[in-house]
Amino acid sequence: MADQAFVTLATNDSYARGAMVLGKSLRNTNTSKKLVALIGPHVSEPCRSVLRMIYDEVKVVDLMDSGDTAHLAMMKRPDLGVTFTKLHCWTLTHYSKCVFMDADTLVLSNIDELFDREELSAAPDPGWPDCFNSGVFVFRPSVETYGKLLQFCTEHGSFDGGDQGVLNGFFCDWATADISKHLPFIYNLSSIAIYTYLPAFKQYGGNAKVVHFLGQTKPWSYTFDPKAKQVSGSGQEAAAHPTFLLDWWTLYASSVVPLLQEQYGDQPF
Amino acid sequence: MADQAFVTLATNDSYARGAMVLGKSLRNTNTSKKLVALIGPHVSEPCRSVLRMIYDEVKVVDLMDSGDTAHLAMMKRPDLGVTFTKLHCWTLTHYSKCVFMDADTLVLSNIDELFDREELSAAPDPGWPDCFNSGVFVFRPSVETYGKLLQFCTEHGSFDGGDQGVLNGFFCDWATADISKHLPFIYNLSSIAIYTYLPAFKQYGGNAKVVHFLGQTKPWSYTFDPKAKQVSGSGQEAAAHPTFLLDWWTLYASSVVPLLQEQYGDQPF
Ligand SMILES: O=c1ccn([C@@H]2O[C@H](COP(=O)(O)OP(=O)(O)O)[C@@H](O)[C@H]2O)c(=O)[nH]1
Ligand SMILES: O=c1ccn([C@@H]2O[C@H](COP(=O)(O)OP(=O)(O)O)[C@@H](O)[C@H]2O)c(=O)[nH]1
Ligand SMILES: [Mn+2]
Ligand SMILES: [Mn+2]
Numbered sequence: 001m002a003d004q005a006f007v008t009l010a011t012n013d014s015y016a017r018g019a020m021v022l023g024k025s026l027r028n029t030n031t032s033k034k035l036v037a038l039i040g041p042h043v044s045e046p047c048r049s050v051l052r053m054i055y056d057e058v059k060v061v062d063l064m065d066s067g068d069t070a071h072l073a074m075m076k077r078p079d080l081g082v083t084f085t086k087l088h089c090w091t092l093t094h095y096s097k098c099v100f101m102d103a104d105t106l107v108l109s110n111i112d113e114l115f116d117r118e119e120l121s122a123a124p125d126p127g128w129p130d131c132f133n134s135g136v137f138v139f140r141p142s143v144e145t146y147g148k149l150l151q152f153c154t155e156h157g158s159f160d161g162g163d164q165g166v167l168n169g170f171f172c173d174w175a176t177a178d179i180s181k182h183l184p185f186i187y188n189l190s191s192i193a194i195y196t197y198l199p200a201f202k203q204y205g206g207n208a209k210v211v212h213f214l215g216q217t218k219p220w221s222y223t224f225d226p227k228a229k230q231v232s233g234s235g236q237e238a239a240a241h242p243t244f245l246l247d248w249w250t251l252y253a254s255s256v257v258p259l260l261q262e263q264y265g266d267q268p269f
Numbered sequence: 270m271a272d273q274a275f276v277t278l279a280t281n282d283s284y285a286r287g288a289m290v291l292g293k294s295l296r297n298t299n300t301s302k303k304l305v306a307l308i309g310p311h312v313s314e315p316c317r318s319v320l321r322m323i324y325d326e327v328k329v330v331d332l333m334d335s336g337d338t339a340h341l342a343m344m345k346r347p348d349l350g351v352t353f354t355k356l357h358c359w360t361l362t363h364y365s366k367c368v369f370m371d372a373d374t375l376v377l378s379n380i381d382e383l384f385d386r387e388e389l390s391a392a393p394d395p396g397w398p399d400c401f402n403s404g405v406f407v408f409r410p411s412v413e414t415y416g417k418l419l420q421f422c423t424e425h426g427s428f429d430g431g432d433q434g435v436l437n438g439f440f441c442d443w444a445t446a447d448i449s450k451h452l453p454f455i456y457n458l459s460s461i462a463i464y465t466y467l468p469a470f471k472q473y474g475g476n477a478k479v480v481h482f483l484g485q486t487k488p489w490s491y492t493f494d495p496k497a498k499q500v501s502g503s504g505q506e507a508a509a510h511p512t513f514l515l516d517w518w519t520l521y522a523s524s525v526v527p528l529l530q531e532q533y534g535d536q537p538f
Binding site: 123124125126127128129130131159160161165175176177178179182184185186192193196197199200201202203204 | 395
């Protein structure tokens with residue numbers, strides 16, 4: 001459907017690499033939906049070119065320069081910069097329904113069935129499971145909702161300083177109102193859940209459809225040896241979700257690095 | 270209502286102390302329900318006496334000697350001993366509806382409204398939030414359900430080796446079927462959630478109704494200085510949920526210790 005899209009966000013070249021892998025993983029699982037990347041003004045030209053090869057639409061969002069409501073609201077809450085940028089996905093009104101995905105997510109099998117769900121559908125957050133995790137959510141672009149979100153954001157701020165706090169404050173009946181808006185956890189399997197309750201991961205993790213590398217250390221924080229097919233990095237964490245991390249790097253090495261090489265030529269990237 | 274009860278389980282004197290504090294916390298919050306403690310044969314006579322002062326009914330469950338279905342099933346799966354004991358709560362058929370609570374839970378305000386819910390209602394487990402945590406759940410005693418549970422247990426075992434794995438396997442549509450069976454997380458606030466997502470705890474934790482000290486270290490694993498009103502114990506963990514731990518110990522020191530002293534006299538306990 002041409003009016004439905006997966007949407008992600010990258011404000012710098014690191015997250016842009018995440019977006020490239022995510023986009024490739026969506027293509028590889030044969031999505032029939034459009035792919036949209038929102039990018040910040042600091043994403044480099046070569047990275048933009050690669051994103052344009054993978055995504056149907058690459059849109060620069062620069063709230064600081066826009067002089068619109070968002071700008072005004074932001075002046076009052078400069079701390080919520082990146083958060084405001086994510087909310088911008090509600091302005092994509094040439095789509096009737098979208099699924100937002102963090103740039104640190106990886107799709108393992110086709111998830112087009114998410115478009116059967118309504119706004120706001122999301123998976124529970126491990127840690128405080130009456131909150132949804134805002135790394136994967138179904139939404140309907142709408143100027144009206146966007147305005148209300150900005151207003152809420154300006155008036156109430158974010159209890160966690162990020163978009164997840166704002167969105168949970170705004171869509172505050174998620175935990176209690178409608179079970180169909182609870183996406184199964186396998187659509188947003190946080191790598192953190194693997195260690196917290198290993199037997200459950202062993203029981204249900206095989207059905208994982210989306211892995212979310214949430215937290216400080218992102219896949220691109222590690223280094224990868226393509227010959228040995230091994231990931232190494234910041235100590236113990238490297239071993240914690242080894243298979244998913246390897247999945248990410250394998251896709252990056254095989255499908256993204258060649259595109260980056262084309263753009264950067266001899267230069268390091 | 271005389272046919273509704275809170276039910277807990279203690280197979281030894283340590284968990285019995287937890288059951289005493291839990292029972293007192295239910296009394297202090299003026300529950301109108303009956304209180305039932307299931308105990309194992311190894312709970313000492315003085316502890317049984319104290320439990321009888323707090324609980325309306327103290328029932329010894331000794332599956333190993335019973336020679337019934339449970340016994341037979343258990344022979345095949347000796348590893349699931351304590352799990353079988355917890356399932357025994359379904360045999361309390363002189364009650365029409367019950368709320369099971371782990372002996373390591375503490376009630377902070379009246380929760381009788383839980384009896385408005387249907388079997389099987391429970392709160393999500395932080396860690397793998399499509400599983401419910403089996404530390405607090407609403408159920409309907411029934412010989413039929415009990416039999417089916419034992420059968421399920423014998424055939425499929427428990428994916429985590431405990432009752433939570435069995436119950437989630439048996440009530441497997443909890444995550445997707447009926448939002449009213451999702452108890453708000455504040456009815457089973459696992460102390461682990463406090464560190465995992467601190468901003469959410471600060472935002473919503475003030476409404477906590479039940480604290481659950483899940484994991485290796487239980488409140489009774491610490492030591493308490495009643496004069497300084499301070500809890501000390503296994504290093505950093507003592508500081509992690511200091512207020513709830515202090516709540517537990519304050520109640521234990523003021524309302525349970527005097528009862529134990531009556532029973533034990535000069536002897537240490
Ligand atoms: O500097 C940043 C931080 C975040 N993001 C976007 O915001 C999402 C949420 O941030 P992150 O994934 O780091 O948060 P976490 O999932 O670890 O809580 C990212 O996936 C990106 O899409 C970004 O573009 N630039
Ligand atoms: O040796 C034991 C272990 C467990 N239990 C009962 O089973 C419940 C579940 O065990 P626990 O609370 O230790 O598990 P956790 O909540 O830490 O996963 C306890 O609260 C007790 O009611 C018990 O009586 N004796
Ligand atoms: Mn993320
Ligand atoms: Mn427990």
